[in-house]
Amino acid sequence: MKILKTPILAACAGFAGLALAAPCFFTRTDTFSAVARGTAARAGIDDASLADQAAAIAFRLGGWTAADGARALLVFLPVFFILLAAAILSARLPARFSSIVRAGLLITAFVLTVLGGLNSANCWSRDATQNIRLLAPVDLFDLAAKSGRPVFYNPAAANLIAAHAPGLLDPAISQAERANLVQSPVAFRAKDKATPFAAVLLCGNLSESRALIDMLLASPNWHLELADHHGLLFRRGGGPAFRPLPVESVPFSEPHEKALCLARTALSFEIAGLKTEARDYMTAATALDSSAPDVLIASSALFASQGRWLKARTMAERALKRWPDSAQAAYLNARAMLELGAVEKAYQQSSRLVRRNPRDISALLLHARAARAVHNPEAEIRSLEKLLAIAGAGGVPAGRIRIYLGQAWSQRGFPEQALENYRAALAGELLPEEEKDVREAIQTIERNRLPSSQS
Numbered sequence: 082m083k084i085l086k087t088p089i090l091a092a093c094a095g096f097a098g099l100a101l102a103a104p105c106f107f108t109r110t111d112t113f114s115a116v117a118r119g120t121a122a123r124a125g126i127d128d129a130s131l132a133d134q135a136a137a138i139a140f141r142l143g144g145w146t147a148a149d150g151a152r153a154l155l156v157f158l159p160v161f162f163i164l165l166a167a168a169i170l171s172a173r174l175p176a177r178f179s180s181i182v183r184a185g186l187l188i189t190a191f192v193l194t195v196l197g198g199l200n201s202a203n204c205w206s207r208d209a210t211q212n213i214r215l216l217a218p219v220d221l222f223d224l225a226a227k228s229g230r231p232v233f234y235n236p237a238a239a240n241l242i243a244a245h246a247p248g249l250l251d252p253a254i255s256q257a258e259r260a261n262l263v264q265s266p267v268a269f270r271a272k273d274k275a276t277p278f279a280a281v282l283l284c285g286n287l288s289e290s291r292a293l294i295d296m297l298l299a300s301p302n303w304h305l306e307l308a309d310h311h312g313l314l315f316r317r318g319g320g321p322a323f324r325p326l327p328v329e330s331v332p333f334s335e336p337h338e339k340a341l342c343l344a345r346t347a348l349s350f351e352i353a354g355l356k357t358e359a360r361d362y363m364t365a366a367t368a369l370d371s372s373a374p375d376v377l378i379a380s381s382a383l384f385a386s387q388g389r390w391l392k393a394r395t396m397a398e399r400a401l402k403r404w405p406d407s408a409q410a411a412y413l414n415a416r417a418m419l420e421l422g423a424v425e426k427a428y429q430q431s432s433r434l435v436r437r438n439p440r441d442i443s444a445l446l447l448h449a450r451a452a453r454a455v456h457n458p459e460a461e462i463r464s465l466e467k468l469l470a471i472a473g474a475g476g477v478p479a480g481r482i483r484i485y486l487g488q489a490w491s492q493r494g495f496p497e498q499a500l501e502n503y504r505a506a507l508a509g510e511l512l513p514e515e516e517k518d519v520r521e522a523i524q525t526i527e528r529n530r531l532p533s534s535q536s
Contacts, residue, residue: 100197284312
């Protein structure tokens with residue numbers, strides 16, 4: 082059959098590769114993240130895949146379009162060459178087998194083309210924003226740059242700063258040290274006394290900085306300068322109280338972009354203690370666009386931060402119907418199920434999350450909690466040990482993980498491993514009540530290991 086000739090199959094392989102690569106041009110958010118990770122890796126801040134580093138190089142040479150193209154090319158080339166090589170090799174088979182293989186390749190290419198087209202349409206419908214102000218915290222960066230040096234920033238902000246405001250980078254503080262400083266106000270005050278910071282920039286994962294945010298909000302030495310859809314900026318000294326813009330004054334005109342800005346700003350307001358403004362912004366966001374998955378995810382996150390777990394689960398499930406692959410929606414759904422007592426479902430969902438994102442700090446911690454809830458200490462220990470290996474740069478205190486590991490090993494009946502982790506926890510920074518609990522746990526284990534006295 083002429084349709085099965087190698088040139089035709091090569092063209093089909095090309096179409097399949099292009100279709101599968103096309104979504105890379107519609108997911109600017111993913112390109113943005115890849116560029117940030119790749120740039121940070123090149124600056125020696127964090128690890129990144131070769132694909133992310135290639136996207137970062139392409140961005141530096143040709144901007145966003147080049148970065149999108151680099152990601153697309155890394156999808157296209159393997160698909161095209163694998164299908165082409167299979168077509169060429171099939172020509173060496175006996176005629177009967179060659180026809181069967183080539184027909185299979187033709188069907189495969191057709192299926193991949195259709196899947197790529199559907200995925201492109203799905204990506205476009207959920208992630209059409211190209212607005213750099215929604216993708217990067219440019220306003221926070223500009224204001225931070227005017228505040229003087231040095232500017233302290235949280236670990237999650239490092240990749241963004243490396244890609245878009247390299248002048249703010251401060252290599253004198255490692256990611257591991259930053260993780261400790263955002264978790265320990267005492268350590269931050271000591272560092273600030275030794276090397277005073279002009280400003281504190283917190284964006285990305287604000288939850289990792291909650292302890293530091295609470296301290297800065299209460300301190301007379303700092304004031305909140307800006308809270309926006311990416312995070313918070315504090316400046317040293319007194320200043321006027323931060324006043325949020327009225328909802329109608331938010332500087333986005335396109336409805337979805339304005340809804341997304343309002344929803345994300347609501348999360349920043351919530352963690353900054355602006356509860357009323359957070360509620361008003363989120364209400365306006367869902368009124369503008371009640372079906373966009375990223376708005377639903379932000380709404381779920383706000384309900385979760387308020388402890389309204391049933392509403393958080395409802396919003397997360399609505400987001401997953403529109404965006405089944407969303408890791409954030411899946412995390413919020415699993416977290417809500419765990420808090421609501423649906424522990425088996427939470428464990429299953431969190432297990433899928435850690436398989437897809439084996440280095441995700443939040444997913445690993447959630448999976449460990451869910452494993453404990455279903456009385457599976459083996460799974461809990463596996464997640465905690467993975468978490469311990471990457472916690473230094475992730476904003477999770479290693480001492481707390483050691484406590485969880487000690488509890489898990491003790492539950493399994495391994496006192497030596499439990500004691501090892503408890504003693505390692507004491508060597509780190511613990512809250513007074515945590516230290517008390519750990520010492521009591523050690524005494525209990527050691528007492529139970531002593532031989533019973535002879536009467």
